[in-house]
Amino acid sequence: MISMSANSTTPATTVNDDEEWLNVVKKKVKQLQYGSVQITVHDGRVTQVESIEKTRIVQRAKDS
Numbered sequence: 001m002i003s004m005s006a007n008s009t010t011p012a013t014t015v016n017d018d019e020e021w022l023n024v025v026k027k028k029v030k031q032l033q034y035g036s037v038q039i040t041v042h043d044g045r046v047t048q049v050e051s052i053e054k055t056r057i058v059q060r061a062k063d064s
Contacts, residue, residue, distance in 0.1 A: 021046045021049065024049050025037060025039065025049055028049060028051040031051070031053075032051060032053055033053070034053070034054040034055070034056055035051060035052050035053040035054045036051070036052050037049065037050070037051045038050045038051075038052075
């Protein structure tokens with residue numbers, strides 16, 4: 001079973017094979033511009049996929 005972070009808006013998902021959790025990871029990576037995807041494994045099986053998105057704020061140099 002793959003469950004999303006408690007802070008995530010995505011509900012827990014039941015998966016049957018490796019291809020399904022790989023698709024979850026691919027989707028999360030494609031949705032990110034900056035951030036990370038973390039995979040949690042228990043007893044050799046993926047049990048959780050979390051993504052953390054970062055927002056970068058670029059500051060303009062002040063005119064002298």
